[in-house]
Amino acid sequence: MTLKFVGQRTARMEGPDKVTGAAMYAADYVLPDMLWGRILRSPYPHARIVRIDTAAARALPGVHAVVTGAQFPCYAGRAIRDHAVLAVDKVRFVGDRVAAVAATTRDIAEQALALIDVEYEELPAVFDVDTATAPGAPAVHEQPKSYAGAFSHPQEPNLPNVCAYMRWEHGELDAGFAAADRVFEHTFHTPTEHHGYLEPHAVLARVAADGRAEVWASNKSPYMLRAQLAACFGVEPTTIKLHNLHIGGDFGGKGSQMEAPVAYLLARESGRPVKLVMSYTEELMAANTRHAARIDIKTGVRNDGTLTAMQVHIKFNGGAYGAYKPLPSLNLHGADQAASCYRVPAIDIHSTVVYTNTLPGGHMRSPGAPQTIFAVEAQFDLMARALGMDPAAFRLKNVLQPGDASPTGAQWPTVRAQQTLEAALRESGYHERRGKEPNVGFGIAMYERGVVGGDSSCKLELAPDGRVTVLLPIGDPGQGTFTAVQQFVGETLNVPPASVQIRLADTDGLPFDFGVGGCRTTYAIGQTVLQAVAALREKLAPMAAEVLGCAVDALAWEGSSAHSDGRSVTLLQLAASAGETVSAQVYQKLGLFPDAPDTNFTAQVAEVAVDPETGQVTVRRITSAHDVGTIVNPEGHQGQIEGGMLMGLGLAVMSEHRMEDGKPVALHLGDYKIPCIADIPELRTVLLERDEGPGPFNCGPIAEAANVPAPAAIANAVADAIGAAVMELPVSAERVYALLQHTRRPRAA
Structure with a gap:
């Protein structure tokens, strides 16, 4: 299908107001x-x-x-x-x-x-998940299950200070470990992180x-x-x-x-x-933060690198309250994605959110995924080296193939994990350049992400002078929804996108909408807007049929015109003859997850240089390959990818919201570190487009695809450069220096 406006580089419609200061916050x-x-x-x-x-x-x-x-x-x-x-x-x-x-x-x-x-x-007080769940630990809440909205899982462990627990299991775990030649067990840690909006x-x-x-x-x-x-x-x-x-x-905050x-x-x-x-x-x-985490992983593998089983225990530091978690289960999306890009015949994932006397944890850009993916991908590198395999070869041996189910049993119609991984390896020069310079390392990580839904609403208005206005129920924190809506309406009605006006409704002005987040807005709002276009056409159909002298069911709509027997009438003409604004309001009840789930794969390769005297890490390049559907706005799409990579770089090397006895050490942005323009490495993007996608015009998700694997890829690159395992984020100069000093210690006689 040839598209006129969708897929074109389009200026952000709210951009001028934001950069000139006219936008009201x-x-x-x-x-x-x-x-x-x-x-x-x-x-x-x-x-x-x-x-x-x-x-x-x-x-x-x-x-x-x-x-x-x-x-x-x-x-x-x-x-x-x-x-x-x-x-x-x-x-x-x-x-x-x-x-x-x-x-x-x-x-x-x-x-x-x-x-x-x-x-x-x-x-x-208790400040970390181990202390908080130890027998006899002080109770953060005396009766946590007494609160309205509290969640209980039938398999919830009998531990102190449990806010929530979830479990995902698939396959025969004992048989999987029995089939392994070797079993690896490791523990990883990730920090609390602030959004930095x-x-x-x-x-x-x-x-x-x-x-x-x-x-x-x-x-x-x-x-x-x-x-x-x-x-x-x-x-x-x-x-x-x-x-x-x-x-x-926003970024979830x-x-x-x-x-x-x-x-x-x-x-x-x-x-x-x-x-x-x-x-x-x-x-x-x-303010609510990303959850710090302790991740314990036990993985079985054959000598040829084939994965046989994996058991994952994640304890998320939920802070003092669960009030900032939106899911009824109070758990974090991302824990269930452990090794989700790979073939794991048997898996058992336990995710526990723990109350502590620290900042309440909330949602931050794919809230539990960067923690989980870091641990899994770091362990993959450790296992590959122990088996004498290249980390890329280890992944290529285990990556999902078309027809494979995910470790938890999800069956996606399209699986392009291997193509995406190979594209990242090829574009990064991994095979040609890795190992050619001292103190330079390469690291790999993968992620997959689908869309979520949630109820949505909008209103479409066509004025007698032909002006088209879309009334929307949500704002735009930066993801570009307004511009995407302009493109969808412009494409469907064959009008220039810039001529489509966007107006925000208050909660009295439209029915319910789920809100921004979880890669849902372009998918959900886009579908709702296209339904409003169809409803507007249906409303104008009797008038068009009268003008064309035909039955309503004999009409054919194409762009901004209705056709019948070689004659046509435009929406502009119909609006003018109506003499008043014609509107169509739609409220669409969308399940939180699509009936036919799909996912898109991301593979990243990071290249770093480490100063062996100081431990300073310089990220030279991040290559990000994405399996994508139709790209609505290339400019906005690329912005999401690059912004995500930089957010992931922050968690990888600097963004740690440290606490001392429960009190944040950094209380202004001079002390709390986030990447600035001087930290930006070379960013390379590879897009593998396909004609399938869950959203309008076959578009798919992108917003959280790039930030999740970046910390894992960078940490693995550091481990590759220094020849020591990286078990904790961020890989700051102090931590890397300590690892270097440890590896330099003389062996005992």
């Missing part, structure tokens, strides 16, 4: 009589609140509300509501919310916080005397936030209107309620609009 909104809200946070990782005295704060001129958890014991969360809006009896991490104030200025609000006197009784969380709330509320928030899922606020405060969702806004970066419940409560109690804007110190102290 949550922190930019101001309402008459608005107050400023501020939050008093815990200095302790675990403590009982003995007493709170707010009298001096309430007496401060300019203060209009002071609220505590004892007054308002409300609990919020995406799936499980285990995080009190303000601590009711205990604080569970450094940065936990203790009290909040609303005042006429931000400075007065800060003064009021300083006047609140809190007496704490410190309690024993540009826009800190902000929220503005107004609650009227009749209880109706309006909220402007840095949130990518307004309908979900509306439901969370309603459940938290025991009101009907229809009493709360969420305004859809521009979002300044803008999907939770964050401080919206606090702003709602302050606005309700003060009777005035209240705005809360987190500083970046607060972001690093209190």
Whole structure:
């Protein structure tokens, strides 16, 4: 099929507003009589609140509300509501919310916080998954299964501080290990990581005397936030209107309620609009993060490199609360993808999310996958070297072939894992260049990713002058949905994409939408928009049939025209004759996962150089090969790939949100390291397009494809360069130097 607009390099429609400052973000909104809200946070990782005295704060001129958890014991969360809006009896991490104030200025609000006197009784705390799950460990939550939305698995282990547990098993594990010539067991660790989005969380709330509320928030899922606020405060969702806004970066971090419940409560109690804007110190102290993880893997393999069985135990550090995890199972997508690009006849995956007295873990760009893939791919390299095999040959021997099921039993219609891996190896020069320079290493990793769905809605309007407007229920944190919608509508109606206007609806303006995330927006919103085009044509069909003098079922639609017996009439002509705007609204109920699951493969090869004197790692090149469907916008598509690779590079070599006794060490971005322009290596991309894909015009996912395998590929490249196993991320200069010193120690006689 020849496409006119889909597949063309298209300018981002919201780009000019964002680069000129015209775009309005949550922190930019101001309402008459608005107050400023501020939050008093815990200095302790675990403590009982003995007493709170707010009298001096309430007496401060300019203060209009002071609220505590004892007054308002409300609990919020995406799936499980285990995080009190303000601590009711205990604080569970450094940065936990203790009290909040609303005042006429931000400075007065800060003064009021300083006047609140809190007496704490410190309690024993747990900071890592091993300590938290040890017998007799201090309980982060006394009765974690008592919270609304708590999840229990029938096979859940009897351990302290379990937030959630999931298990995936397929094949005969004992037989698989019995068939192995060798069995390898290793343990890997990955760190807590912050998203590093540009826009800190902000929220503005107004609650009227009749209880109706309006909220402007840095949130990518307004309908979900509306439901969370309603459940938290025991009101009907229809009493709360969420305004859809521009979002300044997300990567998973803008999907939770964050401080919206606090702003709602302050606005309700003060009777005035209240705005809360987190500083970046607060972001690093209190915002949800990527989960740190401990991954234990036991793998059986024959002497020729054939995998026979794998058992994976993952413990994710969930932090103090599960409230920031959206899935009802409270677990992380990605754990189930262990070795999913390879043939493993028998697999048993255990994933446990553990409560600790640290920052609450949330979703961050394929939330559990970088951790899992790093461990699996690092162990593959260790096994290959132990067997005397090249790491590439080991993977090529085990990579999925057409017709193979995934290790957990998924049967995908198209499997192009080997072609994708071979393309990455070829483009990177792996076979020709590896081993040719001292202290230079090459590493490989693979990932596969499908789309998710979730209910969606939109409205299409055709004005008498021919203008086409699409009303959408979600914002665009940067993935390019608005532009893709313009291209879809332009392609379907044969109008220039730039002429298609996009307008954001608030939650009163359209039915429910699941929100941005999980590689769903182009897939789900795209389908919904095409359904709206079909509904608009159906609405105009009687008018077109009358003009053409034919029956409705004799009409044929092509682009922007209806045809019958050699005659045609355009939508523009129909709209003009209608004399008013014609609209079609669609609400599409999509399952969270497509009925016919498909996936796309990614293979990456990293090349690094290591300074043997300092341990400094320089990433020279990342080659990323992608099995893709139709590319809607090549410019945006490539941006997703390169941005993902750089985010993966951050986790690989520098982005570690370190804690000391539960307190974040870095409290500003000068100390918390993310890649900058000076860190960008040569980036090479290979695209293997195919005519199949789950989305409109056969498009597929790309947003989370490049960031997941990059940490594993880079870590394996470092291990290749220094001749030592890398078992922990990030591979900072300090860690690499320690590994080099260990390998240089003289052997005992």
